[in-house]
Amino acid sequence: xxxxxxxxxxxxxxxxxxxxxxxxxxxxxxxxxxxxxxxxxxxxxxxxxxxxxxxxxxxxxxxxxxxxxxxxxxxxxxxxxxxxxxxxxxxxxxxxxxxxxxxxxxxxxxxxxxxxxxxxxxxxxxxxxxxxxxxxxxxxxxxxxxxxxxxxxxxxxxxxxxxxxxxxxxxxxxxxxxxxxxxxxxxxxxxxxxxxxxxxxxxxxxxxxxxxxxxxxxxxxxxxxxxxxxxxxxxxxxxxxxxxxxxxxx
Amino acid sequence: xxxxxxxxxxxxxxxxxxxxxxxxxxxxxxxxxxxxxxxxxxxxxxxxxxxxxxxxxxxxxxxxxxxxxxxxxxxxxxxxxxxxxxxxxxxxxxxxxxxxxxxxxxxxxxxxxxxxxxxxxxxxxxxxxxxxxxxxxxxxxxxxxxxxxxxxxxxxxxxxxxxxxxxxxxxxxxxxxxxxxxxxxxxxxxxxxxxxxxxxxxxxxxxxxxxxxxxxxxxxxxxxxxxxxxxxxxxxxxxxxxxxxxxxxx
Numbered sequence: 001x002x003x004x005x006x007x008x009x010x011x012x013x014x015x016x017x018x019x020x021x022x023x024x025x026x027x028x029x030x031x032x033x034x035x036x037x038x039x040x041x042x043x044x045x046x047x048x049x050x051x052x053x054x055x056x057x058x059x060x061x062x063x064x065x066x067x068x069x070x071x072x073x074x075x076x077x078x079x080x081x082x083x084x085x086x087x088x089x090x091x092x093x094x095x096x097x098x099x100x101x102x103x104x105x106x107x108x109x110x111x112x113x114x115x116x117x118x119x120x121x122x123x124x125x126x127x128x129x130x131x132x133x134x135x136x137x138x139x140x141x142x143x144x145x146x147x148x149x150x151x152x153x154x155x156x157x158x159x160x161x162x163x164x165x166x167x168x169x170x171x172x173x174x175x176x177x178x179x180x181x182x183x184x185x186x187x188x189x190x191x192x193x194x195x196x197x198x199x200x201x202x203x204x205x206x207x208x209x210x211x212x213x214x215x216x217x218x219x220x221x222x223x224x225x226x227x228x229x230x231x232x233x234x235x236x237x238x239x240x241x242x243x244x245x246x247x248x249x250x
Numbered sequence: 251x252x253x254x255x256x257x258x259x260x261x262x263x264x265x266x267x268x269x270x271x272x273x274x275x276x277x278x279x280x281x282x283x284x285x286x287x288x289x290x291x292x293x294x295x296x297x298x299x300x301x302x303x304x305x306x307x308x309x310x311x312x313x314x315x316x317x318x319x320x321x322x323x324x325x326x327x328x329x330x331x332x333x334x335x336x337x338x339x340x341x342x343x344x345x346x347x348x349x350x351x352x353x354x355x356x357x358x359x360x361x362x363x364x365x366x367x368x369x370x371x372x373x374x375x376x377x378x379x380x381x382x383x384x385x386x387x388x389x390x391x392x393x394x395x396x397x398x399x400x401x402x403x404x405x406x407x408x409x410x411x412x413x414x415x416x417x418x419x420x421x422x423x424x425x426x427x428x429x430x431x432x433x434x435x436x437x438x439x440x441x442x443x444x445x446x447x448x449x450x451x452x453x454x455x456x457x458x459x460x461x462x463x464x465x466x467x468x469x470x471x472x473x474x475x476x477x478x479x480x481x482x483x484x485x486x487x488x489x490x491x492x493x494x495x496x497x498x499x500x
Binding site for chain 2: 005006007008010011154155156157160181182183185186189190192193194205206
């Protein structure tokens with residue numbers, strides 16, 4: 001199987017990935033928070049790209065089963081029920097709910113890749129499930145890092161290292177022949193060089209320092225907990241749901 | 251000094267870099283070929299983004315002092331005098347000439363960054379001169395990798411490693427305090443992990459394999475020869491010239 005890595009979704013044309021299998025990676029924090037929400041019994045997460053679209057869509061759904069979630073500049077959006085901290089997506093808040101969800105990078109990356117043949121969502125908390133899924137499917141796959149819209153030309157170190165960890169784990173299965181693009185080589189190299197301590201990586205990263213500064217230091221520990229939320233969020237039509245059979249035992 | 255790295259110029263807005271100091275990096279092959287051309291006595295290199303613009307511009311210049319150079323898909327463009335191999339930019343061809351120049355990635359990256367406060371061009375062949383220049387200026391700088399338009403979401407491994415080598419050398423000067431963005435950390439990590447053998451890196455890279463397949467294997471050795479063409483191409487207005495005092499002794 002061929003594995004390619006996009007370090008940013010910025011230059012993806014919406015139709016470009018139509019025949020591709022895609023894994024969208026967003027460590028801080030959408031990938032983690034959506035895994036938490038679905039693991040805690042949310043019915044579905046509906047990613048949208050703008051606050052306006054989120055408000056409009058939520059208005060057309062039944063009020064008692066829908067929640068608005070997401071962030072701008074890392075903070076909860078005015079009038080929304082939930083921000084973007086995985087600690088907010090608890091069972092008592094989200095069970096049975098549809099969550100209309102918009103974030104700066106993660107939901108945008110999902111929107112850009114939504115016409116892909118398949119799309120699953122990855123972060124460190126569910127990386128084992130994602131690797132298992134890729135190993136079973138043996139399909140050529142593009143790992144799309146949600147990246148950052150604001151800094152460093154779209155690059156996000158923690159997403160790149162997560163892509164590298166996926167590749168590293170895939171290559172450990174000797175039955176799987178993995179052919180890497182140059183960006184795949186780069187991601188693997190980054191993981192092997194600086195991916196030993198994910199917690200430290202997140203704490204020292206630019207978004208990690210920003211999140212700590214605005215009061216979300218505790219999130220970094222959650223987001224660094226490898227394989228702590230072993231679920232597989234997949235995009236079906238325009239909503240993210242758990243792959244049947246991959247629900248957590250909550 | 252702060253060093254940031256953009257792994258692709260794709261999402262640069264043309265005016266975004268106006269107050270920034272920029273180093274454009276294109277190892278395969280524009281950065282190398284332009285260094286060769288200027289080192290071999292070309293008066294100037296005029297980067298343009300399209301073949302049409304190149305033809306139009308060259309028509310408005312005096313025929314005997316202007317050459318058309320560049321590539322599409324790695325190959326010489328029909329009607330052009332020179333392709334994009336550094337081996338074509340010899341003294342007997344280019345001395346005293348203005349070269350109107352268009353390539354898929356390199357000249358495009360220069361065009362995108364042309365409103366920067368300062369712009370110099372780097373590749374392995376002139377990396378020492380670039381580092382010396384940065385060290386003297388001590389200015390915050392963005393290293394913009396020309397990258398690839400066709401594959402891997404714009405990422406180019408050899409440009410990223412070259413960025414990392416620039417950072418590595420800057421950090422060796424203990425008088426220079428270097429503050430890195432996350433992408434800077436990534437570039438430095440890539441250089442330190444897989445930058446020991448540049449020749450091997452280029453031969454095994456995606457563009458390197460492509461260039462070898464279309465008959466430009468010899469170029470890879472030229473492009474891998476660290477500090478072999480110690481000149482500093484700088485953008486003045488819309489043309490690249492050698493920084494006074496950095497001409498080679500040719």
